[in-house]
Amino acid sequence: MEADSVDGEIPARSTDLKPGLERWLVLFIFALAILFRVVALRSDNYLRLDWSAALLTDEGFYAHNARNVALFGTARTDEFNNVLVSPILHVIQTIVFQLFGSGMLQARLISAVLSLVGLGAFWLGLRKAFGSKIAVVGLLFLALGHINALYNRMALMDTPAQAMACVAFLIFVWSTEREGIDKKRSTIGFVAVGLVLALTMITRNLTLFLLAAPIAGLYAKGDLRRQLGWFVGWAGAMLVCVLVWYLPNSAELGPMNHYYRVHQVQPHSLRHLLENIRHAFIGDFRGIMPYLFRHSPVVLTLAACGLATKFEMETGARSKRFLAAWFIAGWVMLSVISYSPSRYYVTVYPALCALAAVGLMNLVPVVARIRASKSKLLPVAFGGLIGFHAALSLVHFDGVLPQIETNVVLVLGAVIGVMIALLGLRRGDFHIAPKYAVICLGIWACVNIAWTVDWLSHLAYSQAEFSQELGRTLPAGSVLIGDVAPGITMENSFKAIHVQVGLVNDHDPIGKFAGSPRYIAILDGKWREKWWVAHYPELITPENQIALKRVLKWDIGIYRVDDNWKAKNGNKNAD
Numbered sequence: 001m002e003a004d005s006v007d008g009e010i011p012a013r014s015t016d017l018k019p020g021l022e023r024w025l026v027l028f029i030f031a032l033a034i035l036f037r038v039v040a041l042r043s044d045n046y047l048r049l050d051w052s053a054a055l056l057t058d059e060g061f062y063a064h065n066a067r068n069v070a071l072f073g074t075a076r077t078d079e080f081n082n083v084l085v086s087p088i089l090h091v092i093q094t095i096v097f098q099l100f101g102s103g104m105l106q107a108r109l110i111s112a113v114l115s116l117v118g119l120g121a122f123w124l125g126l127r128k129a130f131g132s133k134i135a136v137v138g139l140l141f142l143a144l145g146h147i148n149a150l151y152n153r154m155a156l157m158d159t160p161a162q163a164m165a166c167v168a169f170l171i172f173v174w175s176t177e178r179e180g181i182d183k184k185r186s187t188i189g190f191v192a193v194g195l196v197l198a199l200t201m202i203t204r205n206l207t208l209f210l211l212a213a214p215i216a217g218l219y220a221k222g223d224l225r226r227q228l229g230w231f232v233g234w235a236g237a238m239l240v241c242v243l244v245w246y247l248p249n250s251a252e253l254g255p256m257n258h259y260y261r262v263h264q265v266q267p268h269s270l271r272h273l274l275e276n277i278r279h280a281f282i283g284d285f286r287g288i289m290p291y292l293f294r295h296s297p298v299v300l301t302l303a304a305c306g307l308a309t310k311f312e313m314e315t316g317a318r319s320k321r322f323l324a325a326w327f328i329a330g331w332v333m334l335s336v337i338s339y340s341p342s343r344y345y346v347t348v349y350p351a352l353c354a355l356a357a358v359g360l361m362n363l364v365p366v367v368a369r370i371r372a373s374k375s376k377l378l379p380v381a382f383g384g385l386i387g388f389h390a391a392l393s394l395v396h397f398d399g400v401l402p403q404i405e406t407n408v409v410l411v412l413g414a415v416i417g418v419m420i421a422l423l424g425l426r427r428g429d430f431h432i433a434p435k436y437a438v439i440c441l442g443i444w445a446c447v448n449i450a451w452t453v454d455w456l457s458h459l460a461y462s463q464a465e466f467s468q469e470l471g472r473t474l475p476a477g478s479v480l481i482g483d484v485a486p487g488i489t490m491e492n493s494f495k496a497i498h499v500q501v502g503l504v505n506d507h508d509p510i511g512k513f514a515g516s517p518r519y520i521a522i523l524d525g526k527w528r529e530k531w532w533v534a535h536y537p538e539l540i541t542p543e544n545q546i547a548l549k550r551v552l553k554w555d556i557g558i559y560r561v562d563d564n565w566k567a568k569n570g571n572k573n574a575d
Contacts, residue, residue, distance in 0.1 A: 017132045025136050026123065033119060033143035036452075037112040037153050042104050042464045042491075044552050046150050046455045051285055052341040053484075053523070056463065056552050059155040060486025061498060062086065063107045066093030070102040071493050078497045078512075079504040084253050086157045087245060088203045104464055104490045107155035115152035118163030119143050122350050125170035128177060129319035130311075130358060138357035141444070146451045147295045147342070148349045158346035161204035165326075166350050168196040168210070172217060172322055175226075176315050187229050190214075194233025202241055207347050212329035217322030259503045264339035273336060280335035282388065284397045288334050291342050292352075293389040295451060298444035303327065303352050304382055305359030305366045320358065327351035360437055371425055380421045387417020462551045467491035470547075470558070475517040481509050482521040483529065484556055501531050510536065510561055524548060524557030 017025070045055040065075040065083040075083055075090075083090040092110055100106050122142060127135035142148055152159050175189030193214055201207050214230045246253055267273035279287040292300045307324055311317045330348035334340045359366060370379050391413025395406050470480070471492030480489055481497040489496040497513065499505045510518060520539060522529045525548070533540050539559055547558040 017136060022132045022136060026139065029136070029139055029143050030116070030119070033116065033149065034112075036144065036149045037115060038109075040459055041108050041112070041153060042461060044460045044463050045154060047458070047553055048451075048454070049147070049150055050342045052343075053554060054341055054343065056554060057484055057487045058343075059104070059107060060488075060490055060496060062089065062157055063093055063097075063102070063155050063490065064486055064496065064498065066090055066097050067102045067490070067496075069094050070097035072495070077495055080498040080500070081252065084249055084256060085205070086203050088199060089157055089160050092160070102490075104155070104467075107490065108153055111152055111155055111159040114160050114163040115149075118159075118166040118350070121163070121166040121170040122354070125166065125173045125319070126354055126357065128170075128173045129315055130361075134354075134357045134361050137360055137441075138354045140441075141296075141299050141353035141356055142350055144448065145296055145299065145349070145353065146448055146455065147291075148346065148353075150455065151343060151346045154343075156343055156346075157204045158343050161200050161207050162347050162350060164196055164200040164203060165207065165210060165347060168193050168200065169213075169319075169322065169326075169350070171196060172214065173315065173319050176217075176318050179226075187225070190218075190226050190229035191233035194230035194235070195237045196233075197230070198234045198237030198241070201238075202245075204347065206333070206344060209329040209333040210326060210347075212325040213322045213351075216325030217318045219321065256503065263502065265337045267336065267338050272338065276338055276340075277335050280331075280340070281385070282392075284392060286340075288331060288340070288345055289385070290389055290392065291345065293386070294393050295447075296444070297386075297390075297447065298440055299353060299356040301386065302356035302359040302440065305363060306355030306357070307359075308366045308370060309358050309362050310365075310369070320355075323351045323354045323358075327355055360440055363436065367424070376422075376425050379425060380418055383421025383424075384414040384418040387420070388414040390417070462549070463487065464491050466549050466551050466556070469549075470494070474519065478517040478519060479513045480519050480521045480558075481505075481513065482532070484523060484554075485521045488521060488551065488556065506531075510539070518561035519546070520559040520561065522557055522559075523554055525555030527554055528557070 016022075047055065049055065061080070062082045062085075065081055068077050069075050075081065075094075089110075093107065096106055096110055119139060119142060123135050123139040126138045152162075171189055172193045175186045175193065178186040178189060197210050197214070200210060211234070215227070218226045218230070267276055281287065281289050283290050306320075307327075309320065311320055327348060330345075330351065334344055334348070370376070388410055391410050395401050395409050397406065400406070401409065467488050468491045470478075470488060471494070474494065477494075479495040479497060482499050485496040486498050495513075495516070497505055497509060499509050505512075510520075520532065520536070522532050522540070528540075539561060540557075541559075544559045544561075545557055546560050547556075549556050549558075
């Protein structure tokens with residue numbers, strides 16, 4: 001690594017690998033990345049990835065319409081239509097399912113393949129912006145970091161959106177590089193950035209925060225033309241989407257978007273907002289800060305260093321601002337919304353890993369710059385926050401120690417973190433040898449390998465096996481009805497009817513499918529869904545229960561709907 005001036009400014013391409021070494025490292029990382037994403041692809045999702053039951057349900061939700069096309073010849077079989085939420089992903093899934101059949105393997109392979117496309121764009125973008133060392137380290141963090149790789153194996157909307165965002169970053173860097181060579185092509189490139197960002201948001205509307213990235217990346221005097229370029233691309237694509245897709249489907253999309261906004265996104269009060277922010281920064285099992293610290297503390301810490309890095313060359317400066325805005329805007333959004341499971345973080349990981357690579361490769365100028373600054377508040381506060389979470393990961397808020405002792409340990413952790421930060425910022429001789437970068441990578445590898453080994457040691461196939469078991473034991477043409485139904489029909493050919501109160505299929509869900517063998521599928525045992533018990537007490541009985549199976553970590557009960565049960569009973573009991 002090379003140090004530059006005390007103010008922390010460094011040339012964007014001060015760190016490059018030998019071409020041969022770079023080639024072999026990239027090939028090795030990609031080989032491991034492919035292996036990570038395809039081994040045991042039908043296995044259960046890693047339970048420690050998230051607290052949400054979405055690990056069981058959401059893959060089925062967001063492959064629903066494409067699966068319907070492949071199995072039943074029509075996308076719409078009920079009121080839930082994920083095609084409305086993510087039409088681009090639906091088209092991809094439909095093509096794959098019709099060519100290769102529908103199932104967990106096919107659905108997850110889409111994410112695995114798209115993630116590799118995103119990794120390639122990510123690496124190329126970093127290489128053009130910052131040089132090959134930062135590019136290889138960033139690729140290492142994103143490709144092999146378990147929290148990203150394990151989500152890249154899941155059939156969700158987040159990985160396709162992540163891949164598109166990485167492509168937008170690559171085009172942005174290319175357009176910045178071409179600025180002094182071919183202004184026309186550069187302008188077209190910025191328009192393409194806006195277009196790809198629009199496609200990203202159409203695929204995953206929660207990525208609206210990405211608009212901050214090009215705004216920050218092009219924030220400089222004389223950049224109005226470039227800002228206008230990406231905005232024209234984005235606005236044009238969004239206008240086409242509104243005219244061609246949203247308006248024709250507004251009768252369904254309006255209530256759906258309202259439900260998601262009111263029930264999952266917006267805080268209901270100022271107190272609720274503050275509670276969301278508290279979880280994000282000093283929460284225990286929920287929130288982005290505790291999650292990132294426990295799963296990847298080195299990357300999180302290095303990303304903070306990356307945010308403090310400056311670049312002399314315009315390509316590096318703009319790219320760093322693009323990544324910083326991507327990361328900060330994403331963090332802010334994920335901190336204020338009311339429902340923020342860890343799968344939502346996937347679209348922020350490229351910026352996180354890129355900034356971490358920048359920070360690792362430039363520790364000397366970053367520390368020098370921070371030391372030269374008059375204010376030490378931010379690094380000291382960050383040190384205290386890291387110390388707090390280090391202690392919290394040991395004692396938690398509940399169960400390990402009594403409350404008073406827990407609070408003492410947490411305060412001590414924060415104090416120790418502050419002291420370490422203050423010691424690190426003391427003036428005097430300071431040198432970070434290359435071996436410290438190796439130590440950081442070593443710690444990251446140890447933590448990541450530990451989590452990966454834990455995942456591999458708990459491999460199971462309960463979801464796929466239960467789905468296949470139902471396919472063997474239930475009559476042909478069966479209909480499974482309930483919130484968990486899509487998640488347990490991915491490996492059979494039954495209709496799945498997702499019932500979510502206030503959103504879809506919650507009015508007479510049983511009576512609507514009279515004439516077919518009908519079965520209710522619910523979270524059971526200690527998680528038994530109260531709505532079903534309240535509305536269909538004559539069906540949710542021990543006599544009607546034909547199966548009770550532990551899938552992942554939840555008990556799923558299957559209840560037969562008696563052949564003599566009439567639709568009018570469903571109408572009577574339904575809302």
